[in-house]
Amino acid sequence: MKPVHALPLIVVALVAIAFAFGLRNDPRRLPATLVNEPLPAFSLEPLYEGEAPFTNATLAGAPALINIFGSWCAACIIEHPVLMSIAAENRVALYGVDWNDAREDGAAFLAERGNPYRAIGMDPDSRFAIAMGVSGAPETFVVDAQGRIRYKYVGPITKEVWNDLLKPMIAQLEPAQ
Amino acid sequence: MIGPILALALAAAAGPAADDARAIALQKELRCVVCQNESINDSAAPLAADMRAALRERMAAGDSDAEIKAYFVERYGDFVLMRPPLKATTVALWAAPGLFLGIGALMFALYLRQRPPLDDDQPTDEAGA
Numbered sequence: 001m002k003p004v005h006a007l008p009l010i011v012v013a014l015v016a017i018a019f020a021f022g023l024r025n026d027p028r029r030l031p032a033t034l035v036n037e038p039l040p041a042f043s044l045e046p047l048y049e050g051e052a053p054f055t056n057a058t059l060a061g062a063p064a065l066i067n068i069f070g071s072w073c074a075a076c077i078i079e080h081p082v083l084m085s086i087a088a089e090n091r092v093a094l095y096g097v098d099w100n101d102a103r104e105d106g107a108a109f110l111a112e113r114g115n116p117y118r119a120i121g122m123d124p125d126s127r128f129a130i131a132m133g134v135s136g137a138p139e140t141f142v143v144d145a146q147g148r149i150r151y152k153y154v155g156p157i158t159k160e161v162w163n164d165l166l167k168p169m170i171a172q173l174e175p176a177q
Numbered sequence: 178m179i180g181p182i183l184a185l186a187l188a189a190a191a192g193p194a195a196d197d198a199r200a201i202a203l204q205k206e207l208r209c210v211v212c213q214n215e216s217i218n219d220s221a222a223p224l225a226a227d228m229r230a231a232l233r234e235r236m237a238a239g240d241s242d243a244e245i246k247a248y249f250v251e252r253y254g255d256f257v258l259m260r261p262p263l264k265a266t267t268v269a270l271w272a273a274p275g276l277f278l279g280i281g282a283l284m285f286a287l288y289l290r291q292r293p294p295l296d297d298d299q300p301t302d303e304a305g306a
Contacts, residue, residue: 004287011280018269033254100223126227133252135210135224 033133034149040131044121047098047106054095054121056147063173064093065166066141067117067157068129070101071109073137079156080113086162087116092170096120099129099137142166144173196236203242204229207249208257216259 043055052058067083069076087094096117098106103122110120123129132141133152142151151169153161201218207228209220217225217232228249235245249257261267 004284007280007284011277033251100227125230126224127231129224130228130231130249130252133254135253 035151037149039143039147039149040128042121042128042131044097044123044128047096047103047110047120047122049103051119054097054119058095058119059093059143059147061145061147062093063145063170064095064143065170066095066097066143068097068099068123068132068134068137068139068141069109070099070137071105072101075156076109076138077113079138079158080116082157082159082162083116084114085159086157091167093118097123097128099123099134100126140166142169142173145175199242200229200233200236203232203236203245206246206259207232208259210253210257213256 039056039059041056043053046053065086069079083094086092094117096119098120101109101122101124106120106122110117121128126134132139132149136154138156140153140157141149142153144150150173151166153166157166204218205216207217209215209217209222209225209228211222211224212220215225217228232245235248240248246258255261255264255267261270263271
């Protein structure tokens with residue numbers, strides 16, 4: 001075969017290799033560009049009236065999980081039992097942000113299924129979600145004791161994700177100071 | 178006489194109308210992160226509406242176009258721009274279409290040169306069937 005006839009095959013092979021890498025990237029998972037950045041300054045109205053607003057200070061210098069959820073979010077229903085067991089294990093503080101929701105809808109969602117969160121803030125106009133680069137629910141942020149975002153998990157947390165990924169990650173974080 | 182009055186009227190109207198035009202131009206440059214083939218200007222997704230509102234807030238706060246785009250890129254990555262920036266990591270993306278077109282044209286040209294001459298360049302016999 002003349003060398004020039006091999007050219008299409010070579011080009012196709014190169015393109016196939018490029019695609020093999022590129023197609024692994026899920027376009028729905030946007031890059032977690034905020035990793036190792038400090039949490040933005042925030043102050044969210046509490047879901048339950050009478051409680052204190054959910055702010056940076058609520059985290060009180062301890063590692064935390066911040067879970068973005070909404071009553072409209074089907075995957076959040078699937079995730080919910082895992083969040084309840086994470087809360088029961090009490091290894092890390094779990095906070096919720098009720099995104100794009102009316103207060104009564106978020107409250108009803110939790111009343112029906114249980115409330116795993118230490119505190120819940122409301123984000124009806126997505127200002128917090130946008131500041132955190134959130135594109136859907138559920139998304140869960142791992143925040144260290146210094147208030148830095150260390151990781152973002154996109155999608156519902158499963159028992160395996162908790163046991164194999166998040167729980168070890170939290171154990172590795174520096175302790176509260 | 179009409180000229181200066183018209184100019185003055187246009188200048189007075191330029192405020193909010195120019196803001197709208199600027200907002201729409203910026204909105205067309207930002208990708209809706211939910212419906213990812215649409216800009217936030219076109220998308221009906223609730224998050225797109227909230228992103229438009231956040232964009233307007235940043236305009237009102239005095240951010241420049243570059244600062245507003247940087248705000249979203251810092252949080253969502255380059256993917257949030259409808260036109261990804263030309264950087265070392267995106268050079269392949271930008272160059273690939275032209276490159277493949279060039280390779281294809283080259284190969285076609287080489288193929289044309291190698292073709293044997295067509296038989297009907299030669300004089301044919303008058304066929305008597």
